[in-house]
Amino acid sequence: MSNFLxxxxxxxxxxxxxxxxxxxLTAATIAALVMSLRDxxxxxxRTQDIRELGSLLNTSWIMCTVFWIxxxxxDTVATLxxxxxxxxxxxxxxxxxxxxHGDHRSLVLAFFVVLPAQFWLVMTEHFDLVTVFxxxxxxxxxxxxxxxxxxxxxxxxxxxxLQWGIMVCVYGISHVPALLLLDFPRYVGKSAFLVxxxxxxxxxxxxxxxxxxxxxxRPPTAPQVSQSFHWSSWLMGLAVGGxxxxxxxxxxxxxxxxxxxxxxxxxVAGSLGHLVMKALKRDRGITNWGSEGKSVTGASGLLDRVxxxxxxxxxxxxxxxxxxxx
Numbered sequence: 001m002s003n004f005l006x007x008x009x010x011x012x013x014x015x016x017x018x019x020x021x022x023x024x025l026t027a028a029t030i031a032a033l034v035m036s037l038r039d040x041x042x043x044x045x046r047t048q049d050i051r052e053l054g055s056l057l058n059t060s061w062i063m064c065t066v067f068w069i070x071x072x073x074x075d076t077v078a079t080l081x082x083x084x085x086x087x088x089x090x091x092x093x094x095x096x097x098x099x100x101h102g103d104h105r106s107l108v109l110a111f112f113v114v115l116p117a118q119f120w121l122v123m124t125e126h127f128d129l130v131t132v133f134x135x136x137x138x139x140x141x142x143x144x145x146x147x148x149x150x151x152x153x154x155x156x157x158x159x160x161x162l163q164w165g166i167m168v169c170v171y172g173i174s175h176v177p178a179l180l181l182l183d184f185p186r187y188v189g190k191s192a193f194l195v196x197x198x199x200x201x202x203x204x205x206x207x208x209x210x211x212x213x214x215x216x217x218r219p220p221t222a223p224q225v226s227q228s229f230h231w232s233s234w235l236m237g238l239a240v241g242g243x244x245x246x247x248x249x250x251x252x253x254x255x256x257x258x259x260x261x262x263x264x265x266x267x268v269a270g271s272l273g274h275l276v277m278k279a280l281k282r283d284r285g286i287t288n289w290g291s292e293g294k295s296v297t298g299a300s301g302l303l304d305r306v307x308x309x310x311x312x313x314x315x316x317x318x319x320x321x322x323x324x325x326x
Contacts, residue, residue, distance in 0.1 A: 102151025273311020
């Protein structure tokens with residue numbers, strides 16, 4: 001079997017991976033559908049678990065479909081697809097945050113200058129500029145544009161909100177297609193495995209953390225932010241995510257120990273980033289970025305589905321690039 005896989009071309013190997021992933025998702029979706037049909041609604045905890053499982057499966061279907069389309073149509077199309085994801089995520093973030101007339105220039109700058117420029121830098125592989133463009137140049141430009149709008153009321157709060165949205169939704173998501181463009185020696189045509197590795201270990205870690213919190217409840221670490229987050233379940237999620245990363249190292253340019261380390265880095269960033277996004281939702285007085293499952297932007301709560309990835313992707317990307325000297 002291993003010889004058969006090695007003899008496949010890189011494109012066939014990646015194609016086989018997607019066939020397996022979509023097959024597993026189909027089986028899980030059928031199982032979840034059967035569970036929902038058998039649920040009589042009397043057990044509220046069971047009903048909630050089924051709903052959360054359905055939400056997780058929806059997230060997995062959306063992300064895997066985006067990855068598959070991007071891989072099938074090439075790196076340029078993949079980058080454009082993730083730019084579209086970033087656009088809707090940022091729009092969702094801004095829509096649920098109050099703005100003033102004086103913010104309009106800054107919003108135009110964010111959506112129609114900063115976002116396209118960041119993904120153009122990714123597409124052209126200017127990774128040094130990708131690293132500093134938003135955290136340095138954009139963070140200085142946004143308040144200048146706001147000041148020129150002649151509206152000082154709540155100036156710091158308004159600019160911090162927009163800067164935070166750009167950082168999470170644009171800067172974070174832009175590093176996912178950037179992984180496809182990393183040039184590893186003797187790893188040509190297989191960069192899709194890196195994206196799969198990142199998403200799979202982060203999702204696995206968060207799923208285990210959620211299940212452990214349900215199975216062995218503890219007093220929450222930050223009850224005003226999350227009733228389900230505590231250090232014991234978080235460490236369990238990290239342990240399983242790191243173990244899975246070691247098992248999946250054969251798909252990547254990593255050795256097993258490197259796979260464990262990179263998986264742990266991604267899981268830490270993703271899980272804690274998810275907690276941060278929960279704090280932002282509590283601040284806005286909402287339970288999710290959509291309203292009753294429907295986003296006000298029409299993106300169906302997109303930011304809820306990619307929030308962990310927004311934090312994990314840049315940390316993972318720069319860790320890999322720094323460690324391997326790419």
